[in-house]
Structure formats: C-alpha cells, structure tokens
Amino acid sequence: xxxxxxxxxxxxxxxxxxxxxxxxxxxxxxxxxxxxxxxxxxxxxxxxxxxxxxxxxxxxxxxxxxxxxxxxxxxxxxxxxxxxxxxxxxxxxxxxxxxxxxxxxxxxxxxxxxxxxxxxxxxxxxxxxxxxxxxxxxxxxxxxxxxxxxxxxxxxxxxxxxxxxxxxxxxxxxxxxxxxx
DNA sequence: CCCTGATTCGC
DNA sequence: GCGAATCAGG
Numbered sequence: 001x002x003x004x005x006x007x008x009x010x011x012x013x014x015x016x017x018x019x020x021x022x023x024x025x026x027x028x029x030x031x032x033x034x035x036x037x038x039x040x041x042x043x044x045x046x047x048x049x050x051x052x053x054x055x056x057x058x059x060x061x062x063x064x065x066x067x068x069x070x071x072x073x074x075x076x077x078x079x080x081x082x083x084x085x086x087x088x089x090x091x092x093x094x095x096x097x098x099x100x101x102x103x104x105x106x107x108x109x110x111x112x113x114x115x116x117x118x119x120x121x122x123x124x125x126x127x128x129x130x131x132x133x134x135x136x137x138x139x140x141x142x143x144x145x146x147x148x149x150x151x152x153x154x155x156x157x158x159x160x161x162x163x164x165x166x167x168x169x170x171x172x173x174x175x176x177x178x179x180x181x
Numbered sequence: 182c183c184c185t186g187a188t189t190c191g192c
Numbered sequence: 193g194c195g196a197a198t199c200a201g202g
Contacts, residue, residue, distance in 0.1 A: 002194095003193085003194085020184085020185065020186085021185075021186065022184080022185080031195085032195070032196080033185090033186090034195055034196060034197080035194070035195050035196085036195095037185095037186060037187070037188095037195090038188095038193090038194065038195050038196090039193090039194080039195085040186090041186095041187075041188085042193070042194080046186080046187075047186095
C-alpha cells in the first residue's frame with residue numbers, strides 16, 4: 001500500500017484527532033501501526049498532545065549498533081512470586097477453619113505479613129481484614145509456600161477423599177503443582 | 182499481557 | 193521513503 005495523498009490526508013486528520021497509531025492503521029487498512037507511526041514521523045508531525053517532554057533521549061542505540069550477540073537467552077521463566085493464597089475458605093463445605101492453627105513464633109508473636117519470611121508457611125489464618133489475621137508460620141520445605149500439612153489443604157488435588165473421609169494417600173510432596181517452565 | 186508512541190536501520 | 197523490529201513506558 002502506498003501513501004497516496006488522500007491516505008496521508010486521512011492519516012494526518014486522524015492523527016490530529018488523537019486516534020492512536022493502531023487505530024489509524026486499522027482504519028486505513030493495509031498498513032500496520034508501525035507504518036503509520038513511521039509515516040507520522042516522516043511527515044514531521046510526531047508529538048501531538050505533549051505538554052511537556054522531558055525525554056532525555058532514548059537509550060536503545062546501543063542495542064542496534066551492537067552486533068547483537070544473542071547468546072540464546074536462558075529462559076523467560078515467568079517469575080514465580082510469593083504465594084498468594086487469596087480468598088478465605090469461608091464458604092467451604094464443612095469446617096471453616098483449617099486443620100492447623102497458626103503457630104506462635106519463638107518470641108510468642110504470630111507470623112504476619114511483615115514477619116513472614118522465606119521458609120515460613122504462608123497459609124493464611126483468620127480474616128485478612130482482621131487484626132488477628134496471621135499466617136501459619138511453620139517451617140516449610142525449600143521453595144514451598146506452605147508447610148506440608150497446609151500444602152495438602154491448599155493444593156487439594158482434584159482427587160476425592162475415600163469414604164472414610166480421609167485423604168487419599170498423597171505423596172510426600174504437595175501433590176502436583178510444579179507445572180510449567 | 183495488553184497497549185502506546187519513538188527510534189533505528191535494512192530494504 | 194518505507195516499515196519491521198525493537199525499545200521504553202503505561
């Protein structure tokens with residue numbers, strides 16, 4: 001697609017109207033937003049509503065100028081952030097209370113969002129909006145957000161329980177959850 | 182992850 | 193001149 005005069009006219013108009021490059025591109029058809037932006041720049045009408053422009057100059061020249069080694073990136077690996085138990089089990093079938101209560105720390109206090117550390121079970125205890133809210137705080141296995149018992153309730157597999165109500169023997173680990181990556 | 186505009190550069 | 197690729201933000 002070539003930039004005919006009328007197309008450029010349309011481009012200018014839409015751009016002036018504040019439409020985004022992709023919007024304009026879509027409307028014009030046959031061009032990508034990059035093309036639009038490129039053209040806009042070439043036409044010299046880049047900045048639209050730019051009150052201030054403290055742009056200290058982009059720093060991407062290096063990437064371009066450099067031969068670009070591209071050593072095969074290690075791995076995207078979606079960052080696994082700290083566990084977020086979220087929502088309280090207030091609407092669970094039976095007991096609203098988890099099998100395990102929070103365990104006092106050595107100093108007698110309880111684990112809070114402030115005192116939770118790496119190897120402490122992050123299983124939430126109580127109402128998150130309440131002052132008494134705390135975390136289990138027990139020791140956890142490396143990498144695990146919860147202590148073993150809490151892992152079981154937290155990651156209750158889609159597996160059922162047996163008739164006696166007991167859990168089906170799950171392996172030592174918190175079940176299957178280390179997916180992905 | 183979606184989107185934005187900005188920039189560079191091979192064509 | 194063109195626009196894909198890429199960057200930097202939101």
